[in-house]
Amino acid sequence: MVTDIRRAAVQGVRDNSGPVTFAFGLVLVGIGIAGFLAVGRAELPGRFEVTMPFSVLHLGLGAALVSTAILGPRPARVTATWAGLTLLALGLAGLAGVTRVAPNGADIALCLVLGIALTAVGRR
Known part of the structure; x- marks a missing residue:
């Protein structure tokens, strides 16, 4: 029987992408809710301007990250990658x-x- 050395080395490493993705999701949900609460003022504390599409985007990405983090590390990594690429494209x-x-x-x-x-x- 042949043992794959790569698999044996990876099994000892803990995958923290689920909890990390969950934390990022909560941050994005918080940003989205803060944006909805500040829509009338048009600016959050500091230098952040508020637009409704931007708040919806943050809330949606945050909800997706939280929900997939609950499902497990694999869906969390995939969603984190796509959410990251989406935010990079927006930036x-x-x-x-x-x-x-x-x-x-x-x-x-x-x-x-x-x-x-x-x-x-996501790419970890």
């Missing part, structure tokens, strides 16, 4: 000047940082 669109997607520099930076972090969690 790059903001850098390209599409102000409808990411209205200002703070929103662009948030998208890029969260996108990189979520993609890293």
